[in-house]
Amino acid sequence: MSTPRLQRAVYVVSLFPCWSETFIVREINALIENGVDVRIVSLKRPSEALVQADAATLMDRVRHPRSLARALAGLAAASFRRPAAVLGSLGAILADTWRTPAVCVKSLAAWLRGLEHVRWLREFDPQIIHAHWATYPSTAAWTLGRVLDRPFGFTCHAHDIFVERQLIARKIEDAALAVTISRFNVGWLSARETPLAGSKLKIVHCGVDMAVNHWNADGRTPHSILTVGRLDPIKGFATLIRALGLLRRRGLDFRCRLLGSGPLDAELRRLAREQDVDDRIEFAGAQPQDVVRRWMGEAGLFVLPSEVAEDGNRDGIPVALMEAMATGCPVISTRVSGIPELVEHDATGLLVDERQPEALADAMQRLLEDAELRRRVSHGARGKIEREFDARKEGLRLQQYMEAALDG
Known part of the structure; x- marks a missing residue:
């Protein structure tokens, strides 16, 4: 060199x-x-x-x-x-x-x-x-x-x-x-x-490091949803929990694992009980990177419904989304900030508007039930990461x- x-x-x-x-x-x-x-x-x-x-x-x-x-x-x-x-x-x-x-x-x-x-x-x-x-x-x-x-x-x-x-x-x-x-x-x-x-x-x-974010399109746990991020308003986890409540009332089977810690921990746990999904969500706290990668390689779906907080704060382009896409995990996010530059709707994942639990629930249900859609967006996502991220x-x-x- x-x-x-x-x-x-x-x-x-x-x-x-x-x-x-x-x-x-x-x-x-x-x-x-x-x-x-x-x-x-x-x-x-x-x-x-x-x-x-x-x-x-x-x-x-x-x-x-x-x-x-x-x-x-x-x-x-x-x-x-x-x-x-x-x-x-x-x-x-x-x-x-x-x-x-x-x-x-x-x-x-x-x-x-x-x-x-x-x-x-x-x-x-x-x-x-x-x-x-x-x-x-x-x-x-x-x-x-x-x-x-x-x-x-x-x-x-x-x-x-x-x-x-x-x-x-x-x-x-x-x-x-x-x-x-x-x-x-x-x-x-x-x-x-x-x-x-x-x-x-x-x-x-x-x-993301492509050498450690290994591709795995097959063998994922059915109906498993993963999300990763600081428990902060900009991550939209309250919207996610409300959307999970809608999925439960629709009769869908799922399990959600939430990785991260932060100031909204107690509030989000309380909301999970109110939405009757506390038995479907694992609050896993902050985890080492190798654990995060392993769970991304197993999850059937990755969801990060970012939103603009009251003070104007918001995500840039979340690295967790990139990592999930690199592993072949289908992703759903929102039309906030630079996220649409990473997640192209119906091509490398699905996008919904922020703070819309029903639209988010519809997108999750669509991906959970459509194997061909999961295959198509996960392949598109991997190519996007290889080219640009x-x-x-x-x-x-x-x-x-x-x-x-x-x-x-």
């Missing part, structure tokens, strides 16, 4: 390891496989009991916050070398966030935690500093790019666009590489934040954009 032009990169993330952000791990691994030495700055200390196996292998590349004294020492060193960059970034953050004190404090913490790492970053000498999420991680990466005089890039996804828009127009303008995960996001940001978004934003999908291909695409940014 020839030596890549991009040899050293730094990723800035909120928390590493983070069990729900497996797509970042896959992206980093793809770059490492392509010969790039990637180091990771985590703005928070490790806090999660569940650590995915592929994230564990990267831990020797991660720098976490250590102490306030070290952070202040990093600030002092950065201020001595690049006072204008430090003060300029501080002023821009304060000007953008002072009206929302909580966001202001968190942004300043991210700014300081990023500067904590200036000394070893100078020694590592990254060619690009890239962040995932357009909120606190990209604030830290943007600051480090200015202080170290290195190209800055970031990838924006969902809540960091639809709910928390922190300096996002400025970040798009200043970024050597601005990335997002869907055409929907490009249009949204172009209309609401800056016209530059249309010309600067590159689309790189959060892909393969993590290795998307990692190479990102690397090429990074190298073009270095040339620029």
